[in-house]
Structures are given as structure tokens and as C-alpha cells.
Amino acid sequence: MRTRIDEVTAHDGSFDVHLWLPDAGRGPGILLIQEIFGVGGHIRGVAGRLAAHGYVVAAPDLFWRLRPGWQAEPDEAGVAASLRLSSGFDFPQGVADCALTMAHLRGLAEVTGGTGSLGFCLGGSIAFMLATQIEQDAVLSFYGSAVPDAAGLMERIGSPLLLVFGGSDPYIPRERVAVVERAAEGRPNVRTHVEEEAGHAFHNEAPMFHHPAAAERAWEVATAFLAEHLPAPPPVRGDSFP
Template sequence: MENVLENLPLWLPPSGRGPGLVLIQEIFGLDDYLRSVAAELAASGYVVAVPELFWRTAPGWSSTHDEAGVAASMAVMSSFDPALGLSDVLATVAHLRSLPSVTGGVGVLGFCLGGSLAFAAAAEGDPDVAVSFYGSTVAAQIEGLDRIECPIQFHFGGQDPYIPRSDVAVVEAAVAAHPGAEIHVQEDAGHAFHNNVAPMFHHPEAAARAWELTTGFLRRTLPA
């Protein structure tokens, strides 16, 4: 594999055309969960691409969704370069813009690691919309919000053991002063609460609430 666009997984909507979405992975890789999200978004009218972020160091990576899988994925993450990952995301945004099947804009949507990169892509690149689920580095890089011109939506869990509630409060304060940004905190949920194949993380009620907010946000800002 010479670059992230080689063998890029792509999901097309029933019509074969629509706005583009770059779906950005968690540390677990391109797994059944992410594939199901891609398929759902495609069914809603989007052309969805999922860049493989670990192609340089762990090509084809996909782990289990338990303590062992978390440990293995964290080991893979130890050799991950966020700057190169961001360049892969932005390259995928540009690639989608070039496709005849992509009509309208191109957005980014990411979970966990992908949530951090979705925020970074909005701050450093030019997506038309961004959705960031529980990105652990968002609070530390929140000054980047001032550079974001596209609509952006943040999601966090109030009981996240990896992202302190105080960090979420930092994001809340910044969002309150930034037109075009919104944040939703599921106070009863922890980390990765939307991941429906990870029993140790999944919170069905919080996931349903957050996903309804997400799809509504996309309909308003990147209508299919």
C-alpha cells in the first residue's frame, strides 16, 4: 500500500450519488461497527469513505472490543503519527471532492481517535461540516476552534474515564462563544458509547440520542 487512497473503502448511496462523508476510525480499525455506520450513512444518501489510518505501521488492523483489544490497539497507537493521520484524512476529503459520484459538499465524522482527527481536519483543512465524537485531544487543542469556519458538532460522555468532565467543560465554554458550533454531552454515558459491538462501552440510550442529533445536524448542514 503506497498511500491511504489505495484500495480506499467506499460506500455508495442507493442513487449512486450524494454528498461525501469521510468516516474516521476508532483505534479498533475498520471493524464491523465502523462498516455498519458507513452502511447506515450511505443508506441515508451519502458517499462514505473510510481511510485506513494505520496503513503505514499495521495495515489491515482490526481488533476485538474487549480489554485485550483495547490493549492491543493502544500498542498500535503508540506508533501512530497524528500529523500523518490528519494528512490522510485531508487527502480523503480532497479525493471525495474529485469523484463524479460526490455532489454537494464533503464532511468529516469521527469517533474516538477519529473524533480528534475530525476536529483537527476542520481546524486545518476545508471540510464543509464536521462531527466529532469523544475526541480525547479536543480540549487540549481547543484554540483550533477559532480557525473552524464550517458547522461542527461535538459529542461527549459525561462519565468518560478517558476524557475528564473538566475537559468537556473546556470544550463547552469554547463552543458557547463560537457561532456554528454545538456540543452535546450524554451525562449518563462513558467513552465510545456509540460503539454497538463493544459491550464494555456501548450505552444504547445515549447512542440513540446522540445519533438522532448527528443525523439531524447532517440533514441541516450537508443535506443528502
């Protein structure tokens, strides 16, 4: 696996996009969208796992207008600092930055096959909204707090969509998750998956969030979803990319 940082230009400046390349050097592309903690340990860990599965992964630095390169520990102090910082985040501009990143990802020589997106927390909300604008081969949203209020926009999404929630999430109450489940009914492209005993950010390995059993089950669902809609080719001995 190789990594590098590309630069993408927006109307008001440029921002970093962290890239992970699989050992083969090429593969389908996944836009990986950060939590409020930035492109930190959890996002980097997920990117490495996806690259090991054969994907080219791009994670943009969405807080570049506020604090370029922001990374915070997912502990009480990090949560407080990240919430303060993210209070100044322009959500529509973040969606636009992800659209630019997707265009950049699709233009890479290393990306062969389709493209999709995966977001956690803040990124889960952005992944959902981006899917209303850009057709993709697979969209995965983990506990996006904006999704229940935007559930009516689901009719604009034609891409295969997986929505993952924790059923014991204090930030997204179970009755709000039920709103999403009802909106998904009768839509063959949409699947919901709820880990009833898990809270918010349960996939993050930080002690204050992590629910290991729920995280493992949800990741199995997510990778099966990717294998169905955005499959990565099996590694080929001697395969390389100049």
C-alpha cells in the same frame, strides 16, 4: 448499496480507502474516520447507515504504515492490542492522510453536493484537527480525546462543528469537556452535545462500551446536524449512476 476499495497515494506509499455508495449511486460525501480498532465492525456499521441515508462514505485505513488492514474486536484484548499499535501512530501524518482522502472523495464522480467528516475516538480528534485546515459543510467529532487540549484552535474552524462527549468518560473527564463547552460559547458554528451518563465510546455497540439510550440520542442529534448542514437528496425512483 455498493462498496469498493480505492487506493490513495501519499508521499511514502499508498493506502486503502473503503467506499460505500448509496443506492442512488451518488450523493454528498462523508469522510468517516476510524477508532483505534481500525475500519472494523462499528465503522462499517456507521458507514452502512450513512449510505442508507444517501451519502457516499469514505473510510481510510489510517494504520496502514503500522499494520495494513488492522481490525480488532472492541473487547479487553482488542483494546490492549489496539493501544499498543496506536502508540506508534503518527497523528499529524494521520491528519494529512485524511486530507488526501478528502481530496479523493471530493474528486469522485459519485459525490454530488457538499462534503463533511465524522470521526469517533481517535477519529474524533483527527476530524477536529482536519477542520482547522479544511473548510467543510459539516464536521462531527465523537469523544475525541485530543479536543480539550486543542480547544484554543476552535477559532480556526469556520465549518459547522458538532462535538459529542460522554459526561462520564474516564478518558475525557467532565471538567475537560467543560473546557470545550466554554471554548464553544459565542461561536454560532459550534454545537456541543454531552450525554452525561455515558462513558467513552458509548456509540460503539461492544458490550464494554455501549450505552444504547445515549447512542440513540446522540445519533439523532448527529443525523439532524447532517440534515441541516449536509443534506442528502431524497431517493428518486429509477435514479441510477452508470
